[in-house]
Amino acid sequence: MSHDAEHPPLEAGGYPEAPPISDRSWMKDPDEPPGLWDNPKNVDRLLYGFYASLVILVLLEFVIHRHVYHPWESFFGFHAWYGFGACWILVVIAKQMRRFLMRGEDYYDVD
Amino acid sequence: MWIDVPPFLLLFVGGLLAFATRGVVRKAILLIVPVLGGLNLIGMEHGVHMQWDVAGYTLTVFEVDRMSLLFGYLFHLATFIGNMFALHLEDDDRATMQHTSAMLYAGSALGAVFAGDLIVLFVFWELLALTSVFLIWARGTERSYRAGFRYLVIHVLSGVLLLSATLMRAYETGSIDIDQIGLNGSVYSWILLLAFGIKAAFPFLHNWLTDAYPEGTATGTVFLSAFTTKVAVYALARTFAGEDLLIYIGAAMTAFPIFYAVIENDLRRVLGYSMINQIGFMICGIGIGTGMAINGAVAHAFNDVIFKGLLFMSMGAVLHQTGRINGSDLGGLYKSMPFTTGACIVGASSISAFPLFSGFVSKSMVMSAAIYEGHEIVWLVLLFAAAGVFHHAGIKIPFFAFYGHDSGIRTTEAPKNMLIAMGIGMVLNIVIGTFPQQTLYAILPFDYDYSPYDATHILTQTQLLFFGAMAFVGLQKTGIYPPELRSTNIDVEWGYRKLGPWVVRTVGGAALALDNYVRASVMALVHGVLGALGRAHGQVGPLARSWPAGSMVFWVAISLAAYLLFYLVR
Numbered sequence: 267m268s269h270d271a272e273h274p275p276l277e278a279g280g281y282p283e284a285p286p287i288s289d290r291s292w293m294k295d296p297d298e299p300p301g302l303w304d305n306p307k308n309v310d311r312l313l314y315g316f317y318a319s320l321v322i323l324v325l326l327e328f329v330i331h332r333h334v335y336h337p338w339e340s341f342f343g344f345h346a347w348y349g350f351g352a353c354w355i356l357v358v359i360a361k362q363m364r365r366f367l368m369r370g371e372d373y374y375d376v377d
Numbered sequence: 378m379w380i381d382v383p384p385f386l387l388l389f390v391g392g393l394l395a396f397a398t399r400g401v402v403r404k405a406i407l408l409i410v411p412v413l414g415g416l417n418l419i420g421m422e423h424g425v426h427m428q429w430d431v432a433g434y435t436l437t438v439f440e441v442d443r444m445s446l447l448f449g450y451l452f453h454l455a456t457f458i459g460n461m462f463a464l465h466l467e468d469d470d471r472a473t474m475q476h477t478s479a480m481l482y483a484g485s486a487l488g489a490v491f492a493g494d495l496i497v498l499f500v501f502w503e504l505l506a507l508t509s510v511f512l513i514w515a516r517g518t519e520r521s522y523r524a525g526f527r528y529l530v531i532h533v534l535s536g537v538l539l540l541s542a543t544l545m546r547a548y549e550t551g552s553i554d555i556d557q558i559g560l561n562g563s564v565y566s567w568i569l570l571l572a573f574g575i576k577a578a579f580p581f582l583h584n585w586l587t588d589a590y591p592e593g594t595a596t597g598t599v600f601l602s603a604f605t606t607k608v609a610v611y612a613l614a615r616t617f618a619g620e621d622l623l624i625y626i627g628a629a630m631t632a633f634p635i636f637y638a639v640i641e642n643d644l645r646r647v648l649g650y651s652m653i654n655q656i657g658f659m660i661c662g663i664g665i666g667t668g669m670a671i672n673g674a675v676a677h678a679f680n681d682v683i684f685k686g687l688l689f690m691s692m693g694a695v696l697h698q699t700g701r702i703n704g705s706d707l708g709g710l711y712k713s714m715p716f717t718t719g720a721c722i723v724g725a726s727s728i729s730a731f732p733l734f735s736g737f738v739s740k741s742m743v744m745s746a747a748i749y750e751g752h753e754i755v756w757l758v759l760l761f762a763a764a765g766v767f768h769h770a771g772i773k774i775p776f777f778a779f780y781g782h783d784s785g786i787r788t789t790e791a792p793k794n795m796l797i798a799m800g801i802g803m804v805l806n807i808v809i810g811t812f813p814q815q816t817l818y819a820i821l822p823f824d825y826d827y828s829p830y831d832a833t834h835i836l837t838q839t840q841l842l843f844f845g846a847m848a849f850v851g852l853q854k855t856g857i858y859p860p861e862l863r864s865t866n867i868d869v870e871w872g873y874r875k876l877g878p879w880v881v882r883t884v885g886g887a888a889l890a891l892d893n894y895v896r897a898s899v900m901a902l903v904h905g906v907l908g909a910l911g912r913a914h915g916q917v918g919p920l921a922r923s924w925p926a927g928s929m930v931f932w933v934a935i936s937l938a939a940y941l942l943f944y945l946v947r
Binding site for chain 2: 339
């Protein structure tokens with residue numbers, strides 16, 4: 267098989283016990299049937315189920331009386347928006363950190 | 378037991394046997410010894426077991442109580458799972474190196490948690506480093522060699538600090554006991570905290586972990602993730618419980634590594650950062666120091682060994698089968714490694730603390746303790762970290778390895794022993810998560826009634842996680858989510874891998890230039906003085922016109938003649 271940007275050759279230090287990359291059985295067979303998640307419909311179904319569960323989780327607040335330990339917790343759906351906000355901010359900040367933290371893969375290997 | 382067998386001894390003997398044997402015999406030893414060791418602990422009486430008087434101090438080789446027993450069981454369990462995971466290794470030198478090293482390493486960890494005093498702790502503390510480094514070097518690459526060496530230097534330093542603090546304390550107080558020390562204003566207490574802090578991967582001291590663990594072998598890193606940091610957590614729980622500073626250190630540890638984890642490409646390094654995040658919860662619990670918080674800290678240490686071990690096993694299986702571990706190279710492996718995919722998802726659910734999975738029943742104890750004790754800001758940070766851990770360890774690891782963009786790599790499932798080891802990990806995570814009262818809670822050090830399963834807690838945690846997942850979906854759909862890139866991210870190690878060598882080169886270069894200048898100047902001076910002397914005393918010099926020997930004979934003759942003259946005229 268040929269190496270390209272998508273399938274680079276095993277870098278130096280590749281795990282010695284791995285099968286050789288020249289072995290064609292590594293790469294997918296062109297006639298291979300598509301996997302479960304290759305079908306966008308299945309992905310959409312999963313996501314719709316996921317969105318529905320989000321709605322249910324928020325609506326459960328009307329049914330379940332939450333104990334509140336922190337004043338912010340009494341805010342409607344506190345944990346929902348906190349979880350969403352935390353992850354969004356985490357990724358956005360981390361992405362910006364790349365600007366000054368990211369170096370080449372062999373950064374420490376060369377002087 | 379009818380006789381006291383120190384817990385570490387069985388594993389040490391097992392390590393030597395693993396070194397000497399091959400084939401089926403060795404495989405049997407690798408599986409039987411941890412089981413025997415675990416049985417040895419059952420029914421072991423609490424208290425001091427073996428003491429020696431050495432140089433005026435009473436050394437306690439091992440001492441048993443509820444906390445050390447909990448870690449003892451845990452380490453035997455981890456050794457069994459780890460050995461099972463590594464069982465396929467062929468009978469070559471590299472396999473012998475790993476099997477022996479793993480057993481000795483596990484034995485050292487047991488020695489450390491059962492150590493009855495700080496001197497014995499120090500011995501096993503250093504052995505932990507010396508025995509484990511071979512699990513990194515066995516990878517056999519230049520990178521692993523260098524990373525292992527850095528790992529060794531840092532851990533030996535930690536041991537030296539531990540010994541210094543121990544000796545200073547013994548000098549000041551006469552005690553070498555492992556008991557509540559805390560920051561008592563003495564220098565030794567700070568040095569001790571630093572020694573423990575290095576092994577526990579405190580912020581700024583953490584980089585050895587994310588440097589060395591990803592360079593270990595596919596099977597070796599499973600052991601590495603189990604022992605070293607947990608021994609440090611144990612030591613801190615013994616000596617610094619209730620120390621306020623630890624609350625803030627722990628909170629910082631939960632928060633900062635997750636940013637790195639999001640942008641890191643090497644999936645085992647992502648797990649390394651996520652490990653620091655989990656240790657943060659434990660350190661925070663130790664800092665809070667109530668019975669519930671300490672219970673939470675050690676319970677989380679217990680669970681972390683199992684779920685982080687499971688995650689490292691699933692990534693080890695991927696590395697073993699594909700030779701790759703970067704998120705940018707992987708994807709779509711659910712088609713060829715479905716069982717490993719399942720194992721990874723169970724591990725991910727556990728570390729993310731989904732209800733019914735193990736992380737839920739221990740992380741919640743620490744977080745509840747934080748809010749009960751009025752640490753509101755810390756609680757908000759922990760909550761942020763709890764959402765973040767789901768994001769990077771819970772979603773990112775399985776998504777980029779097994780789903781996401783199909784890399785086109787097709788392989789087969791890992792060897793059977795690896796699947797069995799992962800299977801054991803999966804079962805443990807679910808059983809502990811579902812029945813905590815009958816399993817983990819029954820062996821916690823403090824009696825404290827706690828039930829994680831109330832409606833509020835289940836609802837709020839599920840909301841937190843599901844909406845965290847929603848953020849991932851949103852970020853992926855909008856293209857904001859940063860792609861996996863082949864890269865290195867600068868961390869504290871930059872200081873000793875780039876800045877340090879640069880300083881040495883620059884300062885060394887300057888020193889060399891100065892040295893050359895001084896030498897040249899001095900040589901010029903010496904030459905000048907020699908030249909001047911030569912001009913005055915040389916063959917043509919005014920002070921050396923006659924031969925020195927001739928002039929000496931001449932003057933001796935003169936003085937003898939004068940002497941004779943004085944003698945005659947007297």
